[in-house]
Amino acid sequence: MxxxxxxxxxxxxxxxxxxxxxxxxxxxxxxxxxxxHRTPVMTSTTVDRQTGSHVFFKCENFQRIGAFxxxxxxxxxxxxxxxxxxxxxxxxxxxxHAQAIALSGQLLDIPTTIVMPEDAPAVKLAATRGxxxxxxxYNRLTDSREALGQQLAGDRGLTLIPPFDHPHVIAGQGTTAxxxxxxxxxxxxxxxxxxxxxxLSGCAIAAHTxxxxxxxxxxxxxxxxxxxxxxxxxxxQTVENPNTIADGARTAxxxxxxxxxxxHHVHDMVTVSETAIVRAMFFLWERLKLVxxxxxxxxxxxxxEGIVNEPGARIGVIISGGNVDLKQAGKLFTKVTxxxxxxxxxxxxxxxx
Amino acid sequence: MxxxxxxxxxxxxxxxxxxxxxxxxxxxxxxxxxxxHRTPVMTSTTVDRQTGSHVFFKCENFQRIGAFxxxxxxxxxxxxxxxxxxxxxxxxxxxxHAQAIALSGQLLDIPTTIVMPEDAPAVKLAATRGxxxxxxxYNRLTDSREALGQQLAGDRGLTLIPPFDHPHVIAGQGTTAxxxxxxxxxxxxxxxxxxxxxxLSGCAIAAHTxxxxxxxxxxxxxxxxxxxxxxxxxxxQTVENPNTIADGARTAxxxxxxxxxxxHHVHDMVTVSETAIVRAMFFLWERLKLVxxxxxxxxxxxxxEGIVNEPGARIGVIISGGNVDLKQAGKLFTKVTxxxxxxxxxxxxxxxx
Numbered sequence: 001m002x003x004x005x006x007x008x009x010x011x012x013x014x015x016x017x018x019x020x021x022x023x024x025x026x027x028x029x030x031x032x033x034x035x036x037h038r039t040p041v042m043t044s045t046t047v048d049r050q051t052g053s054h055v056f057f058k059c060e061n062f063q064r065i066g067a068f069x070x071x072x073x074x075x076x077x078x079x080x081x082x083x084x085x086x087x088x089x090x091x092x093x094x095x096x097h098a099q100a101i102a103l104s105g106q107l108l109d110i111p112t113t114i115v116m117p118e119d120a121p122a123v124k125l126a127a128t129r130g131x132x133x134x135x136x137x138y139n140r141l142t143d144s145r146e147a148l149g150q151q152l153a154g155d156r157g158l159t160l161i162p163p164f165d166h167p168h169v170i171a172g173q174g175t176t177a178x179x180x181x182x183x184x185x186x187x188x189x190x191x192x193x194x195x196x197x198x199x200l201s202g203c204a205i206a207a208h209t210x211x212x213x214x215x216x217x218x219x220x221x222x223x224x225x226x227x228x229x230x231x232x233x234x235x236x237q238t239v240e241n242p243n244t245i246a247d248g249a250r251t252a253x254x255x256x257x258x259x260x261x262x263x264h265h266v267h268d269m270v271t272v273s274e275t276a277i278v279r280a281m282f283f284l285w286e287r288l289k290l291v292x293x294x295x296x297x298x299x300x301x302x303x304x305e306g307i308v309n310e311p312g313a314r315i316g317v318i319i320s321g322g323n324v325d326l327k328q329a330g331k332l333f334t335k336v337t338x339x340x341x342x343x344x345x346x347x348x349x350x351x352x353x
Numbered sequence: 354m355x356x357x358x359x360x361x362x363x364x365x366x367x368x369x370x371x372x373x374x375x376x377x378x379x380x381x382x383x384x385x386x387x388x389x390h391r392t393p394v395m396t397s398t399t400v401d402r403q404t405g406s407h408v409f410f411k412c413e414n415f416q417r418i419g420a421f422x423x424x425x426x427x428x429x430x431x432x433x434x435x436x437x438x439x440x441x442x443x444x445x446x447x448x449x450h451a452q453a454i455a456l457s458g459q460l461l462d463i464p465t466t467i468v469m470p471e472d473a474p475a476v477k478l479a480a481t482r483g484x485x486x487x488x489x490x491y492n493r494l495t496d497s498r499e500a501l502g503q504q505l506a507g508d509r510g511l512t513l514i515p516p517f518d519h520p521h522v523i524a525g526q527g528t529t530a531x532x533x534x535x536x537x538x539x540x541x542x543x544x545x546x547x548x549x550x551x552x553l554s555g556c557a558i559a560a561h562t563x564x565x566x567x568x569x570x571x572x573x574x575x576x577x578x579x580x581x582x583x584x585x586x587x588x589x590q591t592v593e594n595p596n597t598i599a600d601g602a603r604t605a606x607x608x609x610x611x612x613x614x615x616x617h618h619v620h621d622m623v624t625v626s627e628t629a630i631v632r633a634m635f636f637l638w639e640r641l642k643l644v645x646x647x648x649x650x651x652x653x654x655x656x657x658e659g660i661v662n663e664p665g666a667r668i669g670v671i672i673s674g675g676n677v678d679l680k681q682a683g684k685l686f687t688k689v690t691x692x693x694x695x696x697x698x699x700x701x702x703x704x705x706x
Contacts, residue, residue: 040393061642289414289644289675322642330683
């Protein structure tokens with residue numbers, strides 16, 4: 001499944017050479033003010049007791065469209081020129097990025113075209129159309145998504161907004177950590193899930209400035225550990241079509257912008273099992289009363305499984321989103337919570353804090 | 354199923370004769386400060402658009418023990434005398450009141466004894482014991498719970514803390530509406546679920562003082578409509594063992610303290626179907642990313658089903674708790690969301706606000 005590509009020219013760069021700076025995050029925050037939600041931070045005495053640390057959950061499942069992706073999408077669209085706005089934007093996504101672009105376009109009166117596989121769940125197609133996007137479907141077996149995209153972009157002059165590898169997207173995602181640290185103060189540790197690395201790199205930039213001694217750790221599924229291997233190899237590694245329930249982490253590799261930022265500002269990368277992801281989801285739903293999607297539970301999983309274990313530390317945990325099929329989640333819970341390990345950790349109802 | 358009892362002596366009283374006043378709610382708030390959570394208020398542009406009103410959800414599912422019950426229990430226990438504290442307290446409950454008493458006792462170093470049926474779910478027994486309570490079980494078929502309680506209270510001098518019909522419990526629950534109105538300002542309407550009426554009566558007292566023109570509406574399951582019938586008959590009505598999924602509303606009747614307060618300060622009572630309850634739960638989980646128990650979804654159900662329909666109004670909705678079996682909820686969702694009505698209302702992922 002893993003596929004090693006040739007070392008890239010990307011290595012450690014001076015901070016001044018990085019494509020996104022804290023000033024960009026600050027500017028994004030000003031643009032997002034009144035548009036994105038300042039999502040709540042939750043704490044739990046149960047989690048603090050279990051881990052011996054002080055844990056702050058930044059709840060981006062309460063963000064507009066149900067995930068942090070709105071921040072980056074809006075920050076990118078709002079900076080387009082009048083001509084670009086008039087022509088409209090294009091995105092490839094069947095997930096949260098699609099809806100983030102569609103809603104941002106609706107708010108800014110920018111036409112949006114989203115390219116989605118024709119077998120994407122009907123509810124996702126409907127939700128994206130519900131925000132006013134034009135959805136163009138393709139057949140995954142017979143059509144080339146890239147050719148279709150190039151044709152659409154060429155014919156209509158649409159601007160492509162990628163899901164993570166774009167400086168405005170990265171700066172927008174960084175506002176998540178900015179808000180968290182501004183609300184709770186300096187952190188010793190910040191745990192962030194990692195797919196293409198937009199959220200992780202943006203948050204690492206914010207933490208570096210606002211809480212300089214904070215160690216930032218990225219968390220991936222074991223089955224989609226391209227970023228972890230890239231981090232240690234210092235060359236970009238790829239995992240094609242990883243089979244993980246954390247759909248937000250199924251991206252094949254980091255980007256050419258996110259990778260150098262991660263090498264520069266992230267202190268470590270860790271991975272968690274599929275079972276650990278479901279256990280963390282179950283814990284967040286049952287104990288914290290938060291509906292969290294699998295990718296959104298990655299950082300919590302690293303903490304609850306003891307993969308990250310720093311008694312006494314002040315730990316920020318980003319809960320990235322909550323868009324999940326409730327019926328499928330119910331089935332996952334039935335399967336995983338039969339395992340012995342989770343039983344003592346998740347009694348039926350317990351102290352919330 | 355319904356069982357009409359003789360008219361009680363309770364009729365409309367002057368406000369000065371009521372057993373709980375706003376001053377009691379204010380004093381409770383001071384006692385709860387730093388102990389109970391000031392739970393967040395959430396809004397949703399989707400709900401506002403659907404209803405044409407401005408809706409504020411007070412999220413007591415994030416309260417300690419996962420429900421508002423902690424407020425009243427703590428406010429009662431903290432006012433006990435040194436002698437009463439030393440001897441300890443007793444409660445009958447297999448639900449949120451049990452855990453509220455157990456946690457309050459743990460925090461105040463007061464021994465707690467909870468009487469629960471021996472066939473209560475093992476997880477509930479474990480959670481209550483987890484807070485340090487002594488759990489005494491009885492056989493529902495052969496034992497008299499009341500006789501057992503009297504024996505325990507008599508032998509050990511325990512103080513019985515009832516789940517709703519106690520002035521300190523009512524005053525504690527009233528702090529929920531106090532916080533909501535203080536945070537969002539005056540309301541036109543406040544929707545509160547109703548079982549024994551502790552939360553409803555307390556919140557109505559707070560609303561009457563803090564937002565005098567606010568109309569307070571209690572919401573019950575159709576299958577457990579004793580309070581609604583009592584409200585209209587102006588005499589206490591009883592429904593024994595109502596078969597509703599809203600377990601917090603299965604109480605047979607209002608109390609001798611809550612009933613007169615409700616007659617005096619509540620403006621209307623409405624009922625919702627079992628299907629409407631599950632639909633509202635599903636909506637809250639999927640769209641607002643909140644894990645809410647069936648009773649906690651009652652007030653939302655009245656709003657989303659159009660039973661309460663006041664375009665332009667500022668509407669407070671109390672979400673009373675989130676203690677629910679996740680696997681059972683998954684099964685409920687599978688069943689109810691097959692019905693046509695819920696489909697257009699709950700696309701997979703949508704704008705949170």
